[in-house]
Amino acid sequence: MTVNQRHSKNSATIAEKNNGKDEGIVAQTGKTWGRDRGVLYAVLPAKIGYGQRTPAGYILPYKVNGLLAWTISHAVYLAGAYYFSWWSPSIIHDNWGSLLIAANIYGFFLTFFVYFKAYYFPTHPADRKYSGSVLYDLMMGIEMNPRFGELWDFKLFHNGRPGIVAWTMINLSFAAAQYQAIGTEIVGEDGEWKRVWGMLGWVRGKTGCYVTNSMILLNILHATYVLDFFYNEDWYLRTIDIAHDHFGFYLAWGDTVWLPWMYTLQSHYLVRNPVDLSTPYFLFVLAMGFSGYYIFRAVNHQKDYVRRADGNCKVWGKPATFIRTKFITSDGTEHSSTLITCGYWGE
Structure with a gap:
């Protein structure tokens, strides 16, 4: 039996064991995940940020409290798994199919809800856009900023809360699944001990569980993006998603299903195909990831900086x-x- 075959067998056994323990919790979580993120969005302290001017001339206020919501959500997940033992830390991995069905139901419901809302109780009627095609309007959206009340914004909430908060939590759950399943794979196929980079550094032994350094690398790089996104959430208000896109299936289903399921594909792969990188290669990929992200942020910062200063500023000393x-x-x-x-x- 190969390493990956043994690993797949271990994964299936652990998932089956944890499924029984977590079944009721998963059913409840599927119903309450979006609701609880919505409550946090509404009640947590927040500074008020402002987006770009809309086509109808509005400059809308937004509640910016994503970093606090992310922190509370992850604290509850980790405390429930490791301190109170309410659920397995691999609960998301173990119930992936059920959660996918629940997310799809919500994504399609939201699509049709905002479509009818645009016709019967729009937030800003002058910012609606009709194409004449029902299919296109369902896909791309009619309302630009559907809201409940003055500040509960559908677009900012769904862009930033259920999917992006879940992104890092999903990665952590899949890392936990790898930790549980990888087991005796510290022994090489030739029966000899091999060295692996586990959660506490290099480990040498015939038994025990560990997380591969590729999984750790994945969690570091993805968490960097997510935490920076929430730390600079006010900046996000002036990007294309918020400033120009209308809210339809593209964002409603995309943010609740496509984003958390597709953006975490790497962690799915690494659970089933554990890979340990050499230290030089690990550091090389880490440096490339941070360098690329720095350029991404610097590019967008320059655009936002010049626009905010109305051009009265310097870029690269000029x-x-x-x-x-x-x-x-x-x-x-x-x-x-x-x-x-x-x-x-330009330069």
Whole structure:
């Protein structure tokens, strides 16, 4: 039996054992995950951020409290798993199919709900966009910023809460599943001991569980993106997702199903195909990941910085260059904006 075959057998055994323990909890979680994130979004302390001007001329306020919501959600998950033993830390991995069905039901329900909301009780009627095609309007959305009340925004909530909060939690759960299942694979196929990089460093022995350094690397890089996203959530309000996209299936289903299921595919693979990287290769990939992310953030920061300063700033030590543009919103008012042409964007 190969290493991966033994690992798959261990994974199936552990999942079967944990399924019985967690079945009731999973059923409850499937019903309450989105609701509880919604409550946190509504009640947690938040600063107020502002997005770009909408086509109808609105500059909308948003509650920015994603980092606190992420922290509380993960604290509850980890405490429930490791301190109170309410559920297995691999609960998400062990019940992946059931959670996928629940997420799809919610994603499709949300799509049709916001479609009918746009017709019968829109938040900002002047910001609606009709294509004349029911299918297109369902897919791309009619309302730009559907809301409950003044601040509970569908688009910011679903872009940032259920899916992105779940992203790192899913990775942690799959890391826990690997830790539980990998077991005696510390022994090589030739029966000799081999060294592996576990959670506490290099481990040498014939028995025991560990997490591969590739899984640790994955969790570090993904968590970097997620934590930075929430730390700079105010900046996100001026990106395409919030500033230009209308809210339909593309975002409703995409944020609740596509994002958490597709963005975590690497952790799925590593549970079933555990890989240990050499230390130099681990460090190389880590450095490449951080370098790429730094460039990504720097590029977007320059654009936001120049726009906020209305061009009266320096980029890379030189006066910023930009194109001054004009546009007219649906209320007939003319506005101006700046398009950066320096730094990463032009020089």
